[in-house]
Amino acid sequence: MTEGTDRVGGGAGKGDAREAVAPRRVTMTPGARRVLGAAARLFYDRGIHAVGVDLIAAEAGVTKKTLYDRFGSKEQIVVEYLADRDERWRVFLAGYLDAAPTPRDKAVAVFAASRDWAVGHMAKGCGMVNAHAEISDPAHPAYAIIAGQKAWMLGLFTGLAAEVVPRGAERLGRTLMLLHEGALVASGLRVFPGAIEQARRDAEELLRRAAAVDPAHG
Amino acid sequence: MTEGTDRVGGGAGKGDAREAVAPRRVTMTPGARRVLGAAARLFYDRGIHAVGVDLIAAEAGVTKKTLYDRFGSKEQIVVEYLADRDERWRVFLAGYLDAAPTPRDKAVAVFAASRDWAVGHMAKGCGMVNAHAEISDPAHPAYAIIAGQKAWMLGLFTGLAAEVVPRGAERLGRTLMLLHEGALVASGLRVFPGAIEQARRDAEELLRRAAAVDPAHG
């Protein structure tokens, strides 16, 4: 299972945004792009099962024939929606990662990226988690995308943690992962305001203490 | 049968399990109980919108007429499902809380309760978070139950934190909340094995350090 999914990259946690994910079977014509845009908004806001293809087509300003000519099925639209969201997030995150000089800064930058990404993109929590709530079959093609993003994020955190502390990196990376996931949920559910920012500060403190115990690296 | 059955009491985090939630409008006949049981399993496993009332009735061994005579609508079944799940969880948690002597132990016991509750009850993450993913309208009656449980959990954590550290209790309580929510998500998504147990240990360490800084209380 845990085959070396991806290098989290020494310097800048890079990684192909589409590793191991089936290549795009859809030719992205202008109409298809509008369909994907409308579907992304509707699926995220209202839930996947609650949105019909007729509504997607209407919101996209295309006919159902165009929709089916491009995507073939609703399931494929769901897959493209999740794959596209995953890709956009990784690109967005890469900017924050590249701007952070040290591994510790990079780890903290993930939270800053999520905090900023949440504005306009995550009013209802993590799209992957929400999609997972509606998918029961692990054989569903969307499953791999969801699990893939989470595995990649965990790899990113543990990889960065390994550069902060030689020993106990897995433990630290996992704790950062828990903090991050919890922040997304708390933000989406509006449990308290500024959840992601608080998680960012918590991560900062956690990393500072971890580095203090083992000050080999900065 | 609809009286405020349980009280979660303990050192902190008091609150009726049904505070501010509409009283049960449904008379729980044997048939209604079977409907609720079947609906709970199906809603959690497959998602709310993916499950039809015909399937619920069939799985419950009841006709659709009985189902509608008791609940009136599918929406009401959803509400009862969430209210019932919330109540069961609070009762389950109360046992762990009562058995823990100190506030610190109680806070850690929440994670232990979730870890044990997950066996058989939470293979797909938090039912409230998953339901939230499928509900778009904040005016939906289920919304209050979902938000109510999260607010209650936050109050529980911050209340216990206040007994550990006089100052910075809100910050500590919120961090515990983030850790806990993240653990539920990571457990449901199977990001890595033993997520809730690791969160329990993280919370333990966090509370020990917090108490060490301000050793007024145990």
Added chain:
DNA sequence: GCTGAAGTAGACCGATCTGTATACCTGCTT
């Protein structure tokens, strides 16, 4: 000038959705 890709417009299909109706049966309680 023709072809093919990308599109609109809209009818249509069978299945499934939530919800209702009619008729009958059973076991308690008064």
Added chain:
DNA sequence: AAGCAGGTATACAGATCGGTCTACTTCAGC
């Protein structure tokens, strides 16, 4: 003995679901 709550069995209604189909249009490239 009567009445009623709780139930079975089943048919039905109107809407919506995912998906297909025919016919026509527009436009770029060879």
